[in-house]
Amino acid sequence: MGSTTADIVLYTNHRCPWAHRAHIALEELKVPFKEEIIPLDTPRTKEYLAINPRGLVPSIKYNGEIFTESGPVSWLLADAYPDKLVPASNAKGGAEKRTRIAFFADTYFTKFQSQLLKIFGAKTDEEIESIVTAAVDQVVKELEPLLKDANPFFGGSDHITLAEVLTGSFVIRLVSLTKAGVYPQKLSNSIAERAPNFWKWAESVAAHPSVTSIYDEESIISSTKARIEKARV
Amino acid sequence: MPPSITLYTNHGCPYAHRAHIALKESGLEFEEVIIDLDKPREPWYLEVNPRGLVPALKYSDDTLKDEIITESAVVAQFIADVKPTTLLPASNSSPTAALERARINYFVDTWNTKIGSFMFAMFRAGSDEEKEIKSKEWVAAVQKEIEPLLKNASPFFNGSKELTLAEVNIAPFLLRIYALSNGDILPQSVKAGLEKLPKFSKWANATMSSESVLTIWDEETVVSRTSARIQKMKAQANRTTNGHK
Numbered sequence: 390m391g392s393t394t395a396d397i398v399l400y401t402n403h404r405c406p407w408a409h410r411a412h413i414a415l416e417e418l419k420v421p422f423k424e425e426i427i428p429l430d431t432p433r434t435k436e437y438l439a440i441n442p443r444g445l446v447p448s449i450k451y452n453g454e455i456f457t458e459s460g461p462v463s464w465l466l467a468d469a470y471p472d473k474l475v476p477a478s479n480a481k482g483g484a485e486k487r488t489r490i491a492f493f494a495d496t497y498f499t500k501f502q503s504q505l506l507k508i509f510g511a512k513t514d515e516e517i518e519s520i521v522t523a524a525v526d527q528v529v530k531e532l533e534p535l536l537k538d539a540n541p542f543f544g545g546s547d548h549i550t551l552a553e554v555l556t557g558s559f560v561i562r563l564v565s566l567t568k569a570g571v572y573p574q575k576l577s578n579s580i581a582e583r584a585p586n587f588w589k590w591a592e593s594v595a596a597h598p599s600v601t602s603i604y605d606e607e608s609i610i611s612s613t614k615a616r617i618e619k620a621r622v
Numbered sequence: 623m624p625p626s627i628t629l630y631t632n633h634g635c636p637y638a639h640r641a642h643i644a645l646k647e648s649g650l651e652f653e654e655v656i657i658d659l660d661k662p663r664e665p666w667y668l669e670v671n672p673r674g675l676v677p678a679l680k681y682s683d684d685t686l687k688d689e690i691i692t693e694s695a696v697v698a699q700f701i702a703d704v705k706p707t708t709l710l711p712a713s714n715s716s717p718t719a720a721l722e723r724a725r726i727n728y729f730v731d732t733w734n735t736k737i738g739s740f741m742f743a744m745f746r747a748g749s750d751e752e753k754e755i756k757s758k759e760w761v762a763a764v765q766k767e768i769e770p771l772l773k774n775a776s777p778f779f780n781g782s783k784e785l786t787l788a789e790v791n792i793a794p795f796l797l798r799i800y801a802l803s804n805g806d807i808l809p810q811s812v813k814a815g816l817e818k819l820p821k822f823s824k825w826a827n828a829t830m831s832s833e834s835v836l837t838i839w840d841e842e843t844v845v846s847r848t849s850a851r852i853q854k855m856k857a858q859a860n861r862t863t864n865g866h867k
Contacts, residue, residue: 451721454721456721456724456725456728457728458728458731460727460731461724461727461728461731462724464720464723464724464727465720465721465723465724465727468713468714468719468720468723468724469720469721471713471714472714477712477713477714478703478706478710478712478713478714479703479706479712479713479714479715481685482685482686483703484700484703484704485685485686485689485700485704487699487700487703488691488696488699488700488703491695491696491699492691492692492693492696495693495696
């Protein structure tokens with residue numbers, strides 16, 4: 390019952406992985422939207438703080454109403470265009486599928502991404518080594534089992550689902566930054582070896598046009614490299 | 623055939639409490655298995671939930687067999703979706719259903735991220751002075767982040783006359799904040815400050831009087847057990863700083 394003529398404005402920045410979630414959803418849904426780029430290197434303007442007092446991206450204006458925080462925004466888009474990214478909540482098996490997606494996304498961030506983030510504070514190679522090992526252990530324990538039926542996307546889907554909307558921007562960074570050696574290559578090698586379902590899924594996600602469309606690989610590689618090196622000084 | 627539901631729970635846990643509220647609202651019948659949180663989880667429970675936490679929900683119906691759902695917000699959401707009630711509109715039930723769900727989602731997310739950490743920070747606060755500072759910060763955060771989102775509460779979130787998924791998620795924490803603001807565990811200024819917020823206090827009191835919210839609530843036990851836990855925490859901290867382990 391979703392709207393086919395909603396008026397959508399996305400306030401965004403292509404470098405932000407959280408805003409990237411909304412882009413994946415909108416690309417996949419193929420709905421028209423207007424984009425307003427919010428520069429993140431300078432203080433937010435008064436105009437933008439009136440839209441989102443927290444000053445963060447993404448924000449979305451959906452038929453005149455503002456929604457913020459990438460999680461609620463992603464679920465909003467998925468539900469406004471039913472049964473494309475996620476089944477309706479009252480569809481047969483819908484509640485269970487939505488639950489699995491919610492649990493998967495929650496697990497990705499609380500168990501894995503939180504470990505990976507420690508790379509940005511690491512001062513020595515030994516520290517990085519142990520962070521990588523801990524992160525891979527979490528992938529094996531927490532995420533690999535949830536991807537055993539991925540085909541190639543979550544839950545056996547042949548197209549992008551809300552699970553990929555919520556995690557895809559982080560997955561593409563994982564794949565491209567390990568390939569470029571910005572994250573240790575041991576990370577990707579170890580995951581590929583010990584969590585083959587996860588890695589196969591990750592590579593499919595990282596190659597999908599809805600995920601790659603706004604991803605400026607070069608720029609993200611160089612800015613991430615700079616952030617990591619800064620911490621080691 | 624009605625679904626078969628087992629809830630693995632502990633009545634003292636605010637997160638498990640969310641599942642109880644949701645289940646009461648749903649009218650679904652369920653079997654309850656109490657998990658003792660005062661000792662290490664038994665191996666059989668780690669088979670149910672490897673994380674060892676409560677709540678966990680085991681659910682079977684004509685398509686699902688012994689599906690295990692964990693993480694309290696996910697459990698509450700599942701219950702609200704698998705048996706639609708006034709807690710939450712089905713996602714495609716109207717042109718505005720997706721928007722209503724997003725507003726609830728954002729409100730709960732705001733509580734979790736902006737208000738959620740104060741309780742534990744307060745338990746760790748040392749002096750009475752520190753506690754009063756934290757108390758002011760806590761009330762100020764609720765005034766800034768939560769009060770504005772309740773402007774059309776009547777009495778429940780977003781104009782609803784009935785409990786919504788927003789109250790399911792937050793009620794266990796409201797009960798505890800109010801009950802523990804006894805001057806001993808938390809300063810009385812926490813409750814006093816919150817009661818001065820017009821929208822918040824009206825909404826909180828309506829929520830805390832709701833039948834579904836109160837089903838497993840045992841204020842006396844929660845207060846005394848929390849007090850005991852904090853004493854234990856402080857004693858351990860003292861032993862560690864004194865060089866004992």
